[in-house]
Amino acid sequence: MKRSIQFVLNGKATKADCRPDMTVLEWLRGEALLRGTKEGCAEGDCGACSVLLMRRNVEQQGEWLPANSCILLMGQLEGTALMTVEGLAAEAEDGHAVQRQMAENGSSQCGFCTPGIAVSLAGLLQRKEQPNEAQIHDALAGNLCRCTGYRPIVEAAQSAANSAAQIPLPTPEGPAAEIGDTDCSFYLPGTLDELLSLLADHPEATLLAGGTDIVLDVAHARARWPKTILTRHVAELRKIEASATTLTFGGAVTWEEALPHLERHWPSFATLVRRFGSTQIRSMGTIAGNLGTASPIGDGAPALLVLGAYLILAGPSGEREMPLDEFFLDYRKSALDKGEIIRAICVPLPTPDLTFRVYKVSKRYDQDISTVCGAFALKVDGETIVNARVAYGGMAAIPKRCIKAEAALEGERLDGPSLTAAKKAIEEAFSPMSDMRGSATYRSLAAANLLERFALDIDGETVEVMAL
Numbered sequence: 465m466k467r468s469i470q471f472v473l474n475g476k477a478t479k480a481d482c483r484p485d486m487t488v489l490e491w492l493r494g495e496a497l498l499r500g501t502k503e504g505c506a507e508g509d510c511g512a513c514s515v516l517l518m519r520r521n522v523e524q525q526g527e528w529l530p531a532n533s534c535i536l537l538m539g540q541l542e543g544t545a546l547m548t549v550e551g552l553a554a555e556a557e558d559g560h561a562v563q564r565q566m567a568e569n570g571s572s573q574c575g576f577c578t579p580g581i582a583v584s585l586a587g588l589l590q591r592k593e594q595p596n597e598a599q600i601h602d603a604l605a606g607n608l609c610r611c612t613g614y615r616p617i618v619e620a621a622q623s624a625a626n627s628a629a630q631i632p633l634p635t636p637e638g639p640a641a642e643i644g645d646t647d648c649s650f651y652l653p654g655t656l657d658e659l660l661s662l663l664a665d666h667p668e669a670t671l672l673a674g675g676t677d678i679v680l681d682v683a684h685a686r687a688r689w690p691k692t693i694l695t696r697h698v699a700e701l702r703k704i705e706a707s708a709t710t711l712t713f714g715g716a717v718t719w720e721e722a723l724p725h726l727e728r729h730w731p732s733f734a735t736l737v738r739r740f741g742s743t744q745i746r747s748m749g750t751i752a753g754n755l756g757t758a759s760p761i762g763d764g765a766p767a768l769l770v771l772g773a774y775l776i777l778a779g780p781s782g783e784r785e786m787p788l789d790e791f792f793l794d795y796r797k798s799a800l801d802k803g804e805i806i807r808a809i810c811v812p813l814p815t816p817d818l819t820f821r822v823y824k825v826s827k828r829y830d831q832d833i834s835t836v837c838g839a840f841a842l843k844v845d846g847e848t849i850v851n852a853r854v855a856y857g858g859m860a861a862i863p864k865r866c867i868k869a870e871a872a873l874e875g876e877r878l879d880g881p882s883l884t885a886a887k888k889a890i891e892e893a894f895s896p897m898s899d900m901r902g903s904a905t906y907r908s909l910a911a912a913n914l915l916e917r918f919a920l921d922i923d924g925e926t927v928e929v930m931a932l
């Protein structure tokens with residue numbers, strides 16, 4: 465018999481004797497009887513279930529980050545701390561500053577959405593003492609509905625910024641290596657060797673990173689996972705390292721952790737990532753998890769493909785390097801062998817002759833899956849393109865480069881004739897599908913036009929970034 469899940473809940477050391485693959489939302493409402501945390505969509509979209517989770521960042525400092533408890537598993541709480549809307553209310557006699565200001569400022573929304581909004585804003589004030597308006601909107605992008613008005617909520621956040629006290633960071637006992645019982649085991653390895661030997665011993669186990677993709681199986685399809693291996697605590701996977709030529713993200717680095725690095729080297733990539741889900745999703749979701757899904761509409765792949773990224777895969781017979789180009793085999797099928805994981809994602813740092821942009825076309829600006837995502841990287845000598853990379857998501861069963869469009873551009877100037885030839889190559893190379901996000905014709909046209917947008921963009925014309 466392994467042991468129960470131990471964590472700090474609203475400041476108190478807590479033991480939960482439930483299955484580690486139960487969602488935190490289910491446990492909070494059903495077992496802990498903390499029903500301020502609401503269930504709206506149960507798939508990470510609406511923010512009604514937002515909680516604050518204490519996690520160690522890549523610098524090993526603890527911080528409170530927002531998460532969607534509907535797609536967070538109880539096993540992910542082991543050795544950490546959780547703050548719910550009730551915990552916030554208990555922070556001061558008359559509630560947390562955000563709660564007070566929302567009440568005084570007439571910012572309350574419906575009973576489902578208000579708690580999640582308060583939690584998201586309290587989380588923001590932990591990270592930024594005096595957030596600007598853009599940062600407030602960004603923090604709320606994962607709280608979908610604000611029926612009764614956006615303005616009073618922003619004002620409440622601004623007023624609360626002057627009086628919000630920092631929520632103390634508890635010091636829970638470090639995570640146990642194994643929790644749960646024989647029906648449901650949850651493994652929390654601390655080193656890469658431990659992780660690989662667990663995978664070898666339990667090849668049927670679910671490999672779990674942030675869970676923002678795979679936990680939907682539990683939240684929606686009521687899947688039960690007899691064995692789960694969490695990557696989060698593996699020290700080797702929690703690093704971001706830079707050499708003179710390459711930036712390397714460990715296989716458990718989240719999008720939110722990667723964001724400042726992307727901002728520094730590839731601002732266009734950072735703009736895309738700020739539209740990747742919401743703060744709740746980016747704080748949990750990892751780059752490796754995004755690639756690991758081998759989803760045709762994963763937003764990370766097109767940009768990483770044109771930047772020449774490669775992966776370090778670690779498995780039972782050691783490590784191997786693989787260009788990202790070779791990783792996606794078919795719809796949701798990757799080149800990972802049994803027992804192998806993505807140990808790191810390596811991205812060559814930009815050289816002065818590189819021009820790079822990535823664009824996402826989605827129905828909604830924030831928190832939406834791409835209809836088409838196009839990424840472009842050119843190396844130019846004088847006015848001649850010496851190297852072109854063009855890649856798309858949403859256009860085929862896998863994220864894919866368009867070799868014919870690249871050939872149409874190389875050796876040419878980026879002008880009318882080369883653009884026409886490359887756009888024709890894009891339309892001929894892909895046969896996208898029609899679905900609720902867009903018809904095949906729309907996707908083909910949008911993909912080709914994104915190349916033109918890139919050309920206009922780098923020519924100095926201002927192209928408004930808009931959700932189409």
Ligand SMILES: Cc1cc2nc3c(=O)[nH]c(=O)nc-3n(C[C@H](O)[C@H](O)[C@H](O)COP(=O)(O)OP(=O)(O)OC[C@H]3O[C@@H](n4cnc5c(N)ncnc54)[C@H](O)[C@@H]3O)c2cc1C
Pocket residue numbers: 507508509535670671672673674675676677678679695715716739740741742745748749750751752753754755756757761762763764800804805806807831832833834
């Ligand atoms: C509301 C919502 C919004 C979203 N918005 C976007 C979006 O805008 N753009 C987008 O691209 N995606 C989006 N996603 C999908 C998801 O958030 C991302 O794909 C995320 O990067 C997944 O990372 P994760 O750590 O949560 O992966 P998990 O769900 O933990 O795992 C996903 C898969 O990757 C595998 N895996 C994890 N780590 C490794 C590793 N180190 N090596 C090998 N395999 C591994 C897992 O076994 C699993 O098969 C969204 C999801 C939700 C719920």
Ligand code: FES
Pocket residue numbers: 502503504505506507508509510511512513514532533534535
């Ligand atoms: S219930 Fe909607 S995000 Fe969790």
Ligand code: FES
Pocket residue numbers: 573574575576577578609610611612
């Ligand atoms: S449904 Fe709750 S504020 Fe709109």
